[in-house]
Amino acid sequence: MTLQTSSRLIPRKGARRVWVHRVLIAALCAASFGARADLRILACEPEWGQLATEIGGDLVTVKTASAPGQDAHHIQARPSLLAQVRRADLVLCNGAGLEAGWLPVLLNRGGNPAVRQAPGLFLAAEQVDRLEVPTTLDRADGDVHAMGNPHVHLDPRRMVSLSQQLAERFATLDPDNATQYQQQQQAWQTAFEPGIPRWEQQAASLKGSNVITYHRSWVYLLDWLGMQRVAELEPKPGLPPTPGHLAELVKTVEQQQASLILYRPINGDEAANWLAARTSACAVLLPLSPGEEGTETLASLYDTLIERLVAAQQRCQGSKA
Secondary structure, three states: OEEEOOOOEEEHHHHHHHHHHHHHHHHHHHHHHHOOOOEEEEEOOHHHHHHHHHHHHHHEEEEEOOOOOOOOOOOOOOHHHHHHHHHOOEEEEOOOOOOOOOHHHHHHHOOOHHHOOOOOEEEHHHHOOOOOOOOOOOHHHOOOOOOOOOOHHHOHHHHHHHHHHHHHHHHHHOHHHHHHHHHHHHHHHHHHOOHHHHHHHHOHHHOOOEEEEOOHHHHHHHHHHOOEEEEEOOOOOOOOOOHHHHHHHHHHHHHHOEEEEEEOHHHOOHHHHHHHHOOOOEEEEOOOOOOOOOOOOHHHHHHHHHHHHHHHHHHHHHHOO
């Protein structure tokens, strides 16, 4: 008996060998043409994991060391993170001292020398200009970052620059897909960048206003929008509010005509609401990272920040006029 093929008649035994051979060739071709690079990234914070995902698309696999809403100063170097470091092609973190308490432990114990320095290590805040770089350091001043304020992601202008640099780093680590990383970054920037003047226009009424913040998390947001921080709920960075300090802030709010009190979910609302109840300022809860307060993308983070600040200002003007 014979088996019909597209070209000739082949005996059954030979037909089986040809069929197996063709299947193997087809599988190899499918693997060759369908395979995508899998650049493995461990991001320290949600904002950097989100940027990597938006720029890298399906060429990257991103794991994040901290959940939205966590305090990035205090992450445990747990075994699961050590395993992620061992497998990573790139460790993407904030830098500027934000992860000083745990990132060195991960890198030293992770058993992956490729991510202990560039190009396998990308510290985002150290690639752009930083605000509040201290001229002197004193432990008595509290938790002050020697390299300046680390929360650069709250200025979308800096994020555009960082997206370009991150795409270049992806291309260095995965040169076969360099063109696609560049194209994906350009597409992202084309969609994202027009939001900046729109956000600035929406926030125009906030320009020149004085605010109280719980912590110094918001300096880049305030700098971008032309707002001024006149005091913090923390008596010193990293120290919780005290009754005596809050009592002093009652005077500060009135003297400086502060209109808003900014805090994030992990701060709790007790101190902010206490001060708001005794002054003309209004408390406003803000997300710090994508994934908090219903945000998902970086653009939706800025949408939410602007919407909440403007709404709080309008509410405050109406209720305390």
